[in-house]
Amino acid sequence: MERSDETTTKPLIAFLENIIPLNSGEKQLVNEYFKPRLYRKRQYILQQGDVCRRLNFVVRGCLRMYRVDEKGDIHIIQFAVENNLIADLGSLYSHTASHFNIEALEDTMVLQIEYKDLFELYTQAPKFNRIFRVLIENAYIILQDRLLQNISSTAQERYSSFTKTYPHLLNRLPQTQIAAYLGITPEFLSKIKSELLRNGK
Amino acid sequence: MERSDETTTKPLIAFLENIIPLNSGEKQLVNEYFKPRLYRKRQYILQQGDVCRRLNFVVRGCLRMYRVDEKGDIHIIQFAVENNLIADLGSLYSHTASHFNIEALEDTMVLQIEYKDLFELYTQAPKFNRIFRVLIENAYIILQDRLLQNISSTAQERYSSFTKTYPHLLNRLPQTQIAAYLGITPEFLSKIKSELLRNGK
DNA sequence: AAAAAATCTTAAACTACATTAAGACCATTT
DNA sequence: AAATGGTCTTAATGTAGTTTAAGATTTTTT
Helix, strand or coil, rough: CCCCHCCCCCHHHHHHHHCCCHHHHHHHHHHCCCCEEEECCCCCCCCCCECCCEEEEEEEEEEEEEEEECCCCCCEEEEECCCCCEHHHHHHHCCCCCCCCECCCCEEEEEEEHHHHHCCCCCCCCHHHHHHHHHHHHHHHHHHHHHHHHHHHHHHHHHHHHHHHCHHHHHHCCCCHHHHHHHHCCCHHHHHHHHHHHHCC | CCCCHCCCCCHHHHHHCCCCCCHHHHHHHHHHHHEEECCCCEEEEEEEEEEECCCEEEEEECEEEEEECCCEEEEEEEEEEECCCCCCCHHHCCCCCCCCCCCCCEEEEEEEEEEEHHHHHHHHHHHHHHHHHHHHHHHHHHHHHHHHHHHHHHHHHHHHHHHHHHHHHCCCHHHHHHHHHCCHHHHHHHHHHHHHCCCCC
């Protein structure tokens, strides 16, 4: 099966081989199970209330995963850019309604695997258990760090840390998205930025 | 090798078989690699600045994992009670200094596996990759939920949620620990509790 | 090119939570 | 039995962040 440049599983395979090299059979499985799909800006990969049925790997573009609460406020729990995996794992594995939306912030090309195919992947090539164990361990470490920051740091500290950790996202995202990620209002973020500017740098 | 009732790997094996059944060789490996150890109340399993060298499974008792910041404030990122796993994964896998302390809040019996033995376990019996993948996926889901709450809920909502999720911890821990977990001061927690009492229930 | 929509900034009034302090109630040690 | 030290509460004052609102700037749509 021929795929265009934009839709090959090459970047995904490179990403996985970063953990452990794959043999040709394993690459073949990745190639079979992951399907390319383009989402236009503002399209939804997942909507709150639906069951999350696919794991997504971002080839190009940018997604956000967020929740809208009862008051209508938006809370972003994750951005996903090139070479990131994203899904609502809770919903994906337990087949229950998701609390989250996943939405394209730019035109975004993803490689998607269905739940049942992911299960097949684990069964047919157990190496993927090891690879995904390592990947989710890394994701866990990052998430734990973010939780710690949210418990223990001021908004200014969190913003400064964000600018260091995700410099490439700073100019790519509107401030209102960054504020929703930091857990503050856009107005307060604006204030923080002007304070940081005033106090040199 | 004989072990006393308190120090068998039985509860751990039951815990792991909750995910996938083990054959006798696999059980044997668990039995060999996990070593029992008793920590007295206030003893440290891990101290900030040291490298985390073991993964811990709690058989009996209660641990807390926390960070002391520059101001001297304590921030609890996880409690671990019976049938919980706990370690600083970041430090364990990258062999770097940990930012966290793990301390016994009660006399606590744990089963510990060294990093190199954990690696051996994964290599000798690949099934453990699958088991630990599932375990850490579950942990990730819980952590993500907690992050969302911390971004989006008031302290009162977080406390109410804590009482529902961890009713068994409520009477077991001093309020000051719960406050450090919720990310608020003990004084404010006291206020929240009296408000909840006043407004019926 | 104009119109519409989203974004960013500033500022005043408000609220959730922190800080400090003091006293009451325990539990543990001596 | 007294003393010590941790725990819980209440209250006054302070501060980080919200809300509301309005104007300026940029981006998107028509």
